[in-house]
Amino acid sequence: MRLRKTILLVAVAGMMAGCTSTGGVRQPSAPETVAPEKALVLPPPGGPSIVSVVERKRGNGVEQTISLFTSSSVPGQNSLKVQFFGASGANPGVGNAGFSKINESGIAREVARSAPGVPMKTSATFLQNAYGPFGYASGRSRAGDTCVYAWQQIRSSTAANTQARNFGMIQLRLRLCDARASERQLLGIVYGYTVTGTFDGEVWNPYGNPPPADVALGRTGAPIYPDEGGYRPSPMPIGYEPAPAIVTRPRAAVRSASTAQPAQGVAPVPAPIGPRVPLPGEAPQTSAKPVAAVAPIEQSVRAIGVTVPSPDCIGDAAMTAACRR
DSSP states (O other): HHHHHHHHHHHHHHHHHHHHOOOOOOOOOOOOEEOOGOEEEOOTTTSSSSSEEEEEEETTEEEEEEOOOOOOOOSSOOEEEEEEOTTTTTSSSSOOOOOOOOOOHHHHHHHHHHTTTTOEEESSOEEEEEEEEEEEEEEOOOSOEEEEEEEEEEEHHHHTTTOOOOOOOEEEEEEEEEOOOOHHHHHHHHHHOOOOOOOOSSSGOOOSSSSOOOOOTTTTOOOOOOOTSSSSSOOOOOOOOOOOOOOOOOOOOOOTTTOOOOOTTOOOOOOOOOOOOTTTTOOOSSSSSSHHTTTHHHHHHHHTOOEEEEEGGSSOHHHHHHHHH
């Protein structure tokens, strides 16, 4: 008897729960496309444009894959991937994302997958941008495309973490391949991108305490000059433009001076007038060739119709008549 009552109570409770349910449809947490202006990291002005932004919310942060404009024959899409790791439970109902520190073996696998068929070489040079140190690998494909894969972890120092603050962390990955840009031009994107995302609360600040002012400010004997080539080094150029195409022009055939013919419609160069002046050390010419050069002058004068009288023909009428003959 008691068993029947228990079964009836459970059935009634189930019916009441079914009646109170709204029956709404909900979508589980999944990646979604957001507007480009909501990207957590923006490329520099003049850099590759944003094509799309795919965002995935995690229980302890947010992930975004920012697809960038690609002009390359290397398989794959230029992209900027960013991960924000903060407090657990930031997005209720969503699982946390596990993270690990950047290590050599993990980066080697990422580099190999970033540009298939391109021999990538990791740089051993220490570099850093406005957010701290970063590393990168570069290579060139058989078609001549340049590829760069860069990685960076933004996190405060261990000393700052012991003060119960600055616990947040940001990890970035940048993949760029271009058919015309050089390695240095692509590397300029790493120096120029801007992290626009932030954490709620000072406890999760990933940048640590702000650095102190320069010790040279206000100190005697430490002059500071303008930026153009003076005290401060000029920054690395940001962004890149495709190199202009090389235009080849056919070389004109060279003709000798003896066979050269003047073009149609172009007047020939007139012969020089007057005697030829000998070069230093050259024997003077005594031929009668200069006399022949006078003929063009007399012809030109007669064509105009002006006759210049001799001084002997001026003043005497008889001499004037004789000169006219």
